[in-house]
Amino acid sequence: MKTRIWAIVPAAGTGTRFGSDLPKQYHTLNGEEVILRTLRRLNAVTRISGIGVGLAVDDPAWPSIIPRLPGSVWSYEGGQNRSETVRNGLSELTRQGKEADWVLVHDSVRPCVEVADINRLIDEIEFRFPGGLLATPVSDTLKAATRQSEVTQTVSRGSLWRAQTPQLFPVALLQEGLNKVGAENLECTDDAQAVEYLGLYPRIVAGSSHNLKITSGSDLSLAGAILDLQERVPCSE
Numbered sequence: 001m002k003t004r005i006w007a008i009v010p011a012a013g014t015g016t017r018f019g020s021d022l023p024k025q026y027h028t029l030n031g032e033e034v035i036l037r038t039l040r041r042l043n044a045v046t047r048i049s050g051i052g053v054g055l056a057v058d059d060p061a062w063p064s065i066i067p068r069l070p071g072s073v074w075s076y077e078g079g080q081n082r083s084e085t086v087r088n089g090l091s092e093l094t095r096q097g098k099e100a101d102w103v104l105v106h107d108s109v110r111p112c113v114e115v116a117d118i119n120r121l122i123d124e125i126e127f128r129f130p131g132g133l134l135a136t137p138v139s140d141t142l143k144a145a146t147r148q149s150e151v152t153q154t155v156s157r158g159s160l161w162r163a164q165t166p167q168l169f170p171v172a173l174l175q176e177g178l179n180k181v182g183a184e185n186l187e188c189t190d191d192a193q194a195v196e197y198l199g200l201y202p203r204i205v206a207g208s209s210h211n212l213k214i215t216s217g218s219d220l221s222l223a224g225a226i227l228d229l230q231e232r233v234p235c236s237e
Helices: 034-043 062-068 082-095 115-125 171-184 191-196 217-232
Strands: 005-011 048-055 073-077 102-105 132-137 142-145 151-155 161-170 203-206
Touching: 005 034, 005 082, 034 048, 034 062, 034 115, 034 217, 048 082, 073 082, 082 102, 082 171, 102 115, 102 171, 115 132, 115 161, 115 203, 132 191, 161 171, 161 191, 171 191
Parallel strands: 005 048, 005 102, 048 073, 132 203
Antiparallel strands: 102 161, 132 161, 142 151
16 A cells, blocks of 8 residues: 655744744745745645644634645644644544554745755655654854853764754654653654654754745745745756
8 A cells, every 4th residue: 555645734823933913824925925835835745645734723814825725735723832733633644544644744934845855855764664854964163051151162063953844754653752742741842853752763864955944034035035046946846
């Protein structure tokens, strides 16, 4: 039986850290909402069977983009934080009998991810346990410091990577990891960390620095410039 891949996009954030009443995924980027651009990138990956979007209860902005969504997109109720929102999506996949499939989790505010990078992630992981993620090597000099901002040491960057999304894991495995995170109240900033809590070692696949995560207003301008560049120099799928 062919292994299927389902995408989960957590989008239940309220935009508090973005400094706006409008969640950052709904801000306009080159004429369209950030999340709509993200979903279209995922929809261009032919090996993704469907895309589930985790939304805040009574999300006021989502209904306005429904008519423009790719047909593969469905939505579900998110949680209080990112981990809970992803876990709710996995529960929905399990309820639909998809626990033996794989899930590709991607941030709603990474609209510049390249289709070629997602396909390379799928190809290099090749459904090998426990899965993996896109990441880029750290290039800056890293400093450890005290709370008073005094440098205590320079940290070697030789083995350090910046984690990105998408991240690709078996549905049942990621669900087990996130259930552990919830039950034990563990810190979890990405899905790979939940798998790491199970004593497993996700594989890193080199991604692109263009795969920007929009976290501030200035990131919108940078993302717009990246999209313009990508449209001028299309990447192969």
